[in-house]
Amino acid sequence: MPPFDVPEGDPFGPHNLPYGVFSPPGSSERRVGVRLGDHVLDAGAAAHALGSPYASLLARPTLNPLLAAGRTSWSDVRRALTAWVTVPAHRETVEPLFHPLSSVTLYLPFEVADYVDFYASENHARNVGRIFRPDAADSLTPNWKHLPIGYHGRSGTVLVSGTDVVRPSGQRKAPTDPAPVFGPSVRLDIEAEVGFVVGAPSELGRPVPLGGFRDHVFGLCLLNDWSARDVQAWEYVPLGPFLGKSFATSVAAWITPLDALEEARVAPPERTHALLPYLDDTDEEPGGYDLRISMAVNGHVVSEPPFSTMYWTAAQQLAHMTVNGASLRTGDLYGSGTVSGPAEGQRGSLLELTWNGRDALELPDGKRTFLEDGDVVTLSAWAPGPGGVRVGLGEVTGRVTPRADPVS
Template identity: 75%
Template sequence: MPEQTPLDLPEGDPFGPHNLPYGVFSLADERDRRVGVRLGSHVLDAGAAAHALGSPYASLLAQPSLAPLLAAGRQTWRDVRRALTAWVTVPAHREVVEPLFEPLSAVRLHLPFDVADYVDFYASENHATNLGRLFRPDSEPLLPNWKHLPVGYHGRAGTVVVSGTDVVRPSGQRKAPYATEPTFGPSTKLDIETEIGFVVGAPSELGTPVPLSGFRDHVFGLCLLNDWSARDIQPWEQVPLGPHTAKSFATSVSAWVTPLEALDAARVAPPVRDVQPLPYLDDTKAEEPGGYDIRITVALNGEVISEPPFAGMYWTGAQMLAHMTVAGASLRTGDLYGSGTISGPERRQRGSLIELTWNGAEALALASGERRFLVDGDEVTMTAWAPGPDGTKVGLGSVSGRIRAAV
């Protein structure tokens, strides 16, 4: 029986040639970073492959970051993806390409692009309703604006970190409802937010809004995102201008960016809306459905605690992009925007601990002990997949982080 190679994948591998997500890696004994493409449990040195095969994209892929590829635009994204697919599927390329793979276990993965700006949204009706019931029990759970626009805030791009980076417990001001003055100290309600991140490639001009139809022209791909949150710091500081230090200490993203084209089979219609959006957000006549059927699994210390469904998000990525730019804000290569916490209608589908434990009132019974919020040493890992062509699955790279004690 012939020896198995990186090109010989087991049937049903979610990281097959139909996927080909992009990342940046370095070898254990080298500092040089290079663009890589994942195939199964290996990573292809994309720049080296392009050079060896005489590709016109050699200089674009022989970079220490995805930024040049992101900036190149939609037609180049398509052309490079077709070339990569051929390199890993056409037998004539096998002899050249096989030696250019490295096992994932032998490489170090890096943040694949420099984050230009970071915006986080609040697009799940189930999540927004749950938090409204928790914090405004005597009022309507959704505020009046929520079904008219994608609510969001501008976050801190400089604290976006790649999967596997430890997260130091933040400290800050906290004020209990019964207290007269705030106190200072490490957060006692450290939480997760299960999200999908949208990675912007092609920039836009200042003063020119991006319409719904421009989503594919500007968004390169998707990644998994965990927007860590300090729930005891957040309510005291966010009035009246929104989240600040409670969410600025760390946001983790997966090391792999899945191109939009790999997720075409996962497109689904968003939920039926009971409030008619204004024209710039009205997607009822869009050429393709705006949602994505992405199934996410959240594990705490290896034990599954939630399975949030992305298909149920009220606002789509295209609508978030349109609202983010409607006042004239320009897009920059490397902009990242998050969906906000993904939660479904069932308890097992809630994408944050504040929902899963109802703000600490209902502890999770785990093998590692009861949890209301995260304790030092806890590790959270999120994985996901989406339907692919011909019954395949498209894997999204996992995102994980371990909590370290406050400094």
């Protein structure tokens, strides 16, 4: 099918146009691409052929120059791309610049600067509290309703979808063990999340207010925050996650611009505690997003977490992340935290789905409490778009492989 002839209702139609980085068949040269249906448009080549003033931003091996250009440029480029793939007068020039999606190689679409991960789902936080603090009067920690809890991760281990994830090793100690042992994690887990990609940087010492979210955040993508629960449980008292999280974080090859998700904006859940002024979004535009996520293990859907239930919004997370004067850099990535809904079939991690290994999942290829070597995890999602059409998000896949060189 010709690239312009996208079927009606295709979630990757001209209403979407997510950005990625690819190399065409027979070449290792990386190019900025835009997805249309099952094809990829060489955006830099199209910009050059049509004399676009933004050709220099698009003819790059990474999205970072476009990200750094700021909101006005993001909107201008999106309008131009929409015209290039919809206006018949451009068809003869643009059509030869498409490549079948199945024929290209996809890469991490931007150079990751810093990586922060949050803990923004009340359902997830309560489930974790009930699992690990069953006798506590409140399953939430005292600060949870007052600020978005987060931690700084490792940007160098952010991986593009399709990259194998090597099972991590580390120290672990069960409550009944007399001493810790070292070895590959036996409780490797998934965390279904949404990642937000920062474009325009900010000045050191100047916090970004809630209203500045859309001036600094370019778009979002699906994210899998792989977690070694046994390593994490032993190391994170009294400080936060470290080796149990830093070995791998998988992101989609496609970044969906915020402008493609206007129809998906929703109000967050009702807040039960008064918020300090820098987090109070009462008078702000709706900060939540209605994203319908599906989480599968070896092709079998095990959960469908709804992002609309997230208590803390991405704008609040950005405001909190910078309120101490910390600056933003182009390519900063921050994760929403595990997305979990109120129902059992909406939990975004195996920790919750199996209640810390107590209740095994029944899969077509056998039972699972945590991930086994060879398991393939896939996150996919869609959001409501204009006129009832869906906006597809690029999927995230990763296959667990055994550690090839055990450390002793």
